[in-house]
Amino acid sequence: MAAMRCVVAASAPAWGARALPRRRAGGGALGRLRRRGGAVLLPPPRMGRQGETLEDWCPAHGREDLLEEWDEPVRGTREVTRGSNEKVRWKCGKEECGYRWSAAVGHRTRGSGCPACAGKVPTATHNFEVYCQETGREELLGEWADRSSRPKDFMPGSDKKVPWECRECGWGWEATLNSRTNSCHANGCPACAGKVATPTNNLAVWCGQNGREDLLGEWAHPDKAPTDFTPASATKVPWQCGECGWGWEAFVYHRSRSTQPRGCPTCNPGGGGKGGRVAK
């Protein structure tokens, strides 16, 4: 055990040492100190399971890599215990990586490694921009409309919501990165897909093109206009019958669909179509 003790000159405070007044060096709280040739032998650090210093724990457990990756500017590996919750700086030991990050000492001794090598954080070689280039999805970079961040600041699987702008139609919308990179159902521009109301795709335009101006006459929404909805919208809105004045609510798409469009329930007690369009 003596080999593990640190030998410190009495006049030079080092690890855990305060300037030791000579007159007290022989007893009291410092009674455990031994003098040897003018040097004071400090007791070894506390050796409880959690209390062992990182410096001592690493070689005993084959984890010298942690000592090499230690990148903390103000603290040394003798100044933290191996189970410490204290967050310190590390630098990945892999030459091709060299990523710097912060992690609690205890996290590292329990097995956590470099987040860049594990693909958890964006790096120069692994990020959303590189992903787009390597998978032929450069159009996503062209549609990037976030002024406060760059594509290379994110991982392709990030659930961060950012603004996009369609190259085809100029529509702006927000979507998470992973919803756009998802290989099963990658989301594209909702306007091009007809999912949102636009100046050229909305219920008012559709009514004009399909001879259904009667729907515009029966529109009774207090603060939204037919231009705010697509003809396929699944939103329930209020209507007022042009024939009898009856007010009721119905889905937009129930009224605009080509088969069995819904009409006023009073004028059409079958619950169904207007003007005898219901096939019974």
Ligand SMILES: [Zn+2]
């Ligand atoms: Zn790394």
Ligand SMILES: [Zn+2]
């Ligand atoms: Zn579009």
Ligand SMILES: [Zn+2]
């Ligand atoms: Zn009616």
